[in-house]
Amino acid sequence: MRSDSNTQNPSPKAKTNGKLSKREVAILARLLDGFSNKEIANALGIADTTVKVHVRSIFQKTGAKNRTQAAIWASENLTQH
Secondary structure: OOOOHHHOOOOOOHHHHOOOOHHHHHHHHHHHOOOOOHHHHHHHHHHHHHHHHHHHHHHHHHHOOOOHHHHHHHHHHOOOO
């Protein structure tokens, strides 16, 4: 068992957005603006259950544990268009 704290508790900033899909980036941008899953779904024309799947994937890929951490990660790592 490793005692390296970085592998046990990675920070959201530790990962990159290179593996986020275009849809995940679009969802993350709206999440950053404070949209609910239902609002994101309506804006993108997809089901809110699909948004939930993407949000979980975003958490996994960024190391975020919740929407707040994901929004912080987005503000630090995504370029504004």
